[in-house]
Amino acid sequence: MNEYIQQMIDWIEEHLNEKFSLEDLARYMGYSPYYCSFKFHQVTGISMRRYILLRRLYLSTEDLANQRKILDVALDYHYSSQEAYSRSFKSVFGVSPREFQRHQMPVQSFAKLTIYQSEDGRRMKIAREHEVEQLKKRKIELFDDNVLNILNGQLMYEAFKNKKLMGDSDYAPFNEAMCVNATTSSIFDHAFINTRAAGHRESVENYTNKVIRPLAPLLDKHYDYIVLWFGEDMFCQMNLLTLLAYLEQSQYQGKVFFNSFREDEFKVSQTEVPLGIYHSVYEEVLVQHRNPSNELLPVMYQAIELFLEMQKEDNPVIKYISNHKHLPTTELLKRLFEVFPNVGYGDAQYLELIRKVE
CATH class of the missing domain: 1.10.10 (Arc Repressor Mutant, subunit A)
Incomplete structure (x- = not known):
């Protein structure tokens, strides 16, 4: 069945720039339109029309980044008007196409689904050293000893620290999963530790050793710059939100940079993040489980939508x-x-x- 669904996905991808016809896909597959639609949703967990919508909108961000006219992009992806495209774009990314084009903000990728794989499988395209070198050319000041890099998880932390990828700067891991279990308005204090440890079914001592002590550089030292390395998926974004909220709670006065990347290809998008809204967003989303009242980076907006759906x-x-x-x-x-x-x-x-x- 997975091979059959992959054939449908491949056909859809080949026709993304055309007006979609379920009947044409059904004829190609040799089954009824209903059967194709039902099986696609059953195997992928997403409706076919939703998949096409998200793929087209994601691909359109590259056109916008290349400064193409919004109307031309809308027509290329079969929207009846620029207004219809803009409404659809904002419903998914939380910002208008014009705002995205003006500020070049990171978005959550929606890559082609791969359900059936050949024996060769997918190869990871990790190019950390190359990406770091590109960052160094653009912002050499982020490689000094007054910089703290916080990395999502122990494995990434060890890879960066052992190779000193960021020069003389310091490193710390965030070994949490803030997308599950209850949390508190205050961050990294006793109430937070007790609540999170209970949610993970761990002792307070084990939780402290795993999560809090590795964050000692963040909790105990001052840095002019903090660089947050987090993927664009929901898991990583809720961890990122927690750290941004903590920086506001602790009244951090330095500069904060967010280095966004996909897990399957280490292509870094760097954004300077002004503080001021994230503790209230943290409380609304992670404590109260409701939609935030502030406008956010598209990648975080998308992750929050998914987090609330997962509740x-x-x-x-x-x-x-x-x-x-x-x-x-x-x-x-x-x-x-x-x-x-x-x-x-x-x-x-x-x-x-x-x-x-x-």
């Missing part, structure tokens, strides 16, 4: 697990990683949901 009992991941619970756990985990890359969950979070469905 529902019938969220897409739960539905997918329910429809595929007959599979062995290892196979189900593999499919969840492939189908929901923008969620960013690890084994622990998916296993918890699998147990919940069972």
Whole structure:
């Protein structure tokens, strides 16, 4: 079945710049339109029309970044007007095409789905050293000893620290998963530690050793610059939001940079982040589980939309697990990683949901 769905995805990708016809796809596949639509949603966890919408809008960001006229972009992707395209764009990214074009903000990628893979599989295209060299040419001041790099997770921290990729600067990992379990308005204090440890079913001592102590450079020292290295998926963005909120809580006065990247290709987009709104966003989203009242970077806006959707009992991941619970756990985990890359969950979070469905 996965190979069959991949054939549909390949056909859709070849016709993204044409007016979509489910009937044409059905004729190509040799099945009814209803069957194609049903099976696509069952295997991918997303409707075919939603997939096409997100792919087209994501691809259109490259056209906007190249300063193409918004009307031309709208017509190329089969919108009836510039206004219709702008409404659709803002509903997904949280900003208008014109705002995106003016400020070149990072967005969450929506890459072509890969459900069926050949024996060769996908090769990771990690080019950290090359990307870091490009950053160094643009901002040499971020490689000095008055800079702290905070990296999402222990593995990334060790890779950067061991190779001293950022020169004389300091490094710290953020070993958390803020996209699950309850949290508190205050960040990194006793109430926070107790609440987060209980949510993860860990002792306070273990949680402190794993999460808080590695953050000692952030908690105890002053830096002129802080660089936050986080992926664009929901998991990473909720961790990023927590750190930005903490910097406001601690009244940090230096400059903050966000280095956004995709997990499957280390292409870095660097954005300077002015502080001032993130603690209120943190409280609204992670504490109260409601939509934020501030305008955000598109990549964080998208992640928050997904985070709030994941709080529902019938969220897409739960539905997918329910429809595929007959599979062995290892196979189900593999499919969840492939189908929901923008969620960013690890084994622990998916296993918890699998147990919940069972």
